[in-house]
Amino acid sequence: MAKPMFARRLSKELNDLAMNPPAGIDIIDANDFKVWRLGLAGAPGTLYEGEKFQLEFNFGPNYPLESPQVLFVGDNVPIHPHIYSNGHICLDVLYNHWSPVQTVASICLSLQSMLSSCTSKERPPDNAAYIKTARANPKHTTWAFHDDTV
Amino acid sequence: MKVKVKRWHTVAIWQWDMEDSTDLCGICHGPFDSCCPDCRIPGDNCPLLWGKCTHCFHLHCINKWIETNDSEGTCPMDRQIFEAAT
Numbered sequence: 001m002a003k004p005m006f007a008r009r010l011s012k013e014l015n016d017l018a019m020n021p022p023a024g025i026d027i028i029d030a031n032d033f034k035v036w037r038l039g040l041a042g043a044p045g046t047l048y049e050g051e052k053f054q055l056e057f058n059f060g061p062n063y064p065l066e067s068p069q070v071l072f073v074g075d076n077v078p079i080h081p082h083i084y085s086n087g088h089i090c091l092d093v094l095y096n097h098w099s100p101v102q103t104v105a106s107i108c109l110s111l112q113s114m115l116s117s118c119t120s121k122e123r124p125p126d127n128a129a130y131i132k133t134a135r136a137n138p139k140h141t142t143w144a145f146h147d148d149t150v
Numbered sequence: 151m152k153v154k155v156k157r158w159h160t161v162a163i164w165q166w167d168m169e170d171s172t173d174l175c176g177i178c179h180g181p182f183d184s185c186c187p188d189c190r191i192p193g194d195n196c197p198l199l200w201g202k203c204t205h206c207f208h209l210h211c212i213n214k215w216i217e218t219n220d221s222e223g224t225c226p227m228d229r230q231i232f233e234a235a236t
Contacts (some may be wrong), residue, residue, distance in 0.1 A: 098220060099229065
């Protein structure tokens, strides 16, 4: 049996990430093809300059046909209008606008650009209500994407 | 002088007839000249498929994507409805 698609793709992606890591991205833990942890540094000249965040990626056996589960973990979840305090991220390309040509690196860059364009550090207005009812997996949330300016 | 050929060895390589067949399929990240992850032997049994949008994938890879509910029948590159080029 040939190596399945998710394992082949993830081993290539890991190699690429290790050889040419995008600025501000580093691998914290990627010992299997199920869960990876990556470090994301706030870009210089933005509201998040000097801050360090941790992202967790959970891959299923249908990756990349199905999106990975992506959320912020650890003590420092960025304060941003599209990021809930439980680490869930409201970003369409992680859910209904996923495409299999996206990669772990491209997701990290999307998140970095989402942080970089932020003009005011605040939680989403419905944060308190959301984190009470949300399930652990953000892919189980029905997301409404309304604001693409930040 | 007469030469009698007793035997010969030939070696051939093949590649898809396209601009750059060493490019990678955007879905599996394997080279177009190699087969999709589910096939073992590259060639006509694991062909490529171009969309009208000019984006190209291993046939088996794009089929698997199009069959998912999330794809809504769109090209992974441009998110327009994927129609095979004829």
